[in-house]
Structures are given as C-alpha cells and as structure tokens.
Amino acid sequence: MTGSYPNLRLRRTRATAWSRALYRETVLTPADFVWPLFVTEGQGVEEPIGSLPGVSRWSIDGIAARGREAVALGIPCVALFPNTPSNLRSEDGAEALNPDNLMCRAIKAIKDACGGDLGVLTDVALDPYTSHGQDGLVDASGYVTNDDTVAILVDQAINQAEAGADIVAPSDMMDGRVRAIRMALEMGGHANVQIMSYAAKYASAFYGPFRDAVGSSGVLKGDKKSYQMDPANGEEALREVALDLAEGADSVMVKPGLPYLDIVRRVKERFEVPVFAYQVSGEYAMIEAAAAAGAGERDALVLETLMAFKRAGCSGVLTYHAPLAARLLGG
Helix, strand or coil, rough: CCCCCCCHHHHHHHHHHHHHHCCCCCCCCCHHEEEEECCCCCCEEEEEECCCCCCCEEEEHHHHHHHHHHHHHCEEEEEEEEEECCHCCCCCCCCCCCCCCHHHHHHHHHHHHHHHHCEEEEEEEECCCCCCCCCCCCCCCCEEEHHHHHHHHHHHHHHHHCCCCEEEEECCCCCCCCHHHHHHHHHCCCCCCCCEEEEEECCCCCCHHHHHCCCCCCCCCCCCCCEEECCCCCHHHHHHHHHHHHHCCCCCECCHHHHHHHHHHHHHHHHCCCEEEECCCCHHHHHHHHHHHHCCCCCHHHHHHHHHHHHCCEEEEEEEEHHHHHHHCCC
16 A cells, blocks of 8 residues: 555545546456357257256257357357257267267357357367266276276367367366377367366366256266366366466366356466356356346346456356346447
8 A cells, every 4th residue: 555545545536437447457348258058959949948047058050140149249259068869878978079960060050150250169078978977988887087088088179170169178177188189189280279178177066057958967977076176176276277288278267167266366376378267057047046036136246247257367258148248248
C-alpha cells in the first residue's frame, strides 16, 4: 500500500461505470470460450439432456448448425463428445478407431460448414466407446491398463486428426500418452495439430450429468480413481502438468473448474503456459438449479463464475454456458 486514507480512497475509481471499465483488471470476451457439444446419431435430432437443462445432444446436421452459431457469436472453438450407440460399444472400444464413426463425421461436418473460422477440439479417451464405461482397456482383475490403452489412444488421436481435428485433447489420464500422441502426429504429417492435455483431471463427484450425456453413466463399472487424480492432491497436479508439457502438450487443462481454481493459479504461476479449465456438467447444473430456485440471477451467476476462471489465470474455459455468455458479452 502506497498511501492512506483520505489521500487514498479506493472507492474513487469505482464511483462511475466508465471508471470501473477503465480500471478493470480482467476482461472476459466470447473468444475466451470453448463450447462443448454432444453428438448423436440421426437426422434432424435434438435430444434434451434431463440432468443438463438447456443442453441437448445434436445429430450431425444440428452440430454443423451449432458450429455456424459459434462463429456468429465469436466463439473460437467447439469441443465434441459422442453418444455412441450401445451396439457399437465394446470391451476394447474399437469404434474409436473407425474413420466413419460419429466423432469423425461430426468433425468433417463442422469443417465443411465453417472451414477455418472455427477450431474443433476432440476428446481422446475410450469411455464413450467401451461397454464398461472406463477410459481404457480393463484387465481380468478390473484394473485399467496403461500401456495397452495408450497404444489405442494414439490410433484414436490420429483417426481424429485425419478427420480434421485441430486440437486433440487426451482426457484419459494414462501415463505417457502425450508423448506417444505427439510422436505419432509428427510422424503422420499432423505437426500443426495441437494437444490440449487434461493434465490435472480429478476423480470428481461433479461429472454425473456429462456421463448421462455420453451414455456412459449406466454402463460404468467401478470408479476411475486408479487413474484420475485424488481431489486432496495439489503438488501431484504440478508433476502431472510438468510431465505433459515435457512430452509435447501445447496447453494444459484443469478439470473440474471452480473447485480447483487454486490448481489453475498454481499451474499458471509455475509454468507460464496456456491453462484451460473445464466448467464441468455438475457445475453448470448447479448454476441452473440455483437460478431456477431463485437463489441467484442466472446471467450474473454465469458471468461472475466465468470471470473467476480468467482472474485465476485461464487462457480459456470449456463451458456449456458459452453461447449464453457470448450473447451477454455482445458476441
């Protein structure tokens, strides 16, 4: 502090709207958002998700329309998550490697609709494709294996890159998968495809509605605590981030969001790299429930929480509120 009252009155700069705008330390714009979208089979299909009010699964034609909407709103990137039909799920998640799977068709549809005006981020993990709902291959004891899973994740990432993905985002939390994917992208002629690593992904209680959206909640056997992080750990998150950056990640993600803003800040201060956070389905649902109950004004709640991510150090936020927030911000 360089002064004292009354020479220094901190309320002076808060007295008018123009002054508050002039002195604002953190700015939120539509360019700060990545819009997660759920893809389903069919034509002209919109399936509202009960546990995510206001969010739907869209058939590929609807996904292309959402892509055009994102461009119009100034949202620079969408993230795709498929709801794979149950008859295409298997123990080994082989549908993830199908070049004509739901994900790849959605990537191509958005690229056809939007070209280079919109980035496409894709999820690299096997849980949308496995019959047991785990993110990787499971051995006879029920343990999710690491190295065998990584081999499939590499092929999945290449499959998505060849379909036109701009960013592949491994969300599986297997050890060593970033290096393996980066090497395969380089060798496969995809040097400019980015890797946004889910570097600090916690075994959280906030994922329930997402699992409903991709159809894995009803099939998930066991939990994911042997590979997702313990919510009690912070130092371990820094080790995970350091490893993923060394292995070739262009950016890193912390997931969930608001309960882990301390991790976002620590990562940003330690590594000074692009850090993203995922405002996950449970966080979204809580805001919607609060607004519906009259416990807070929805628009204000949305913008305040998104501002918290930016203030903590995020380069961007994956949020289901992206289109609403973009409109509120004048996108």
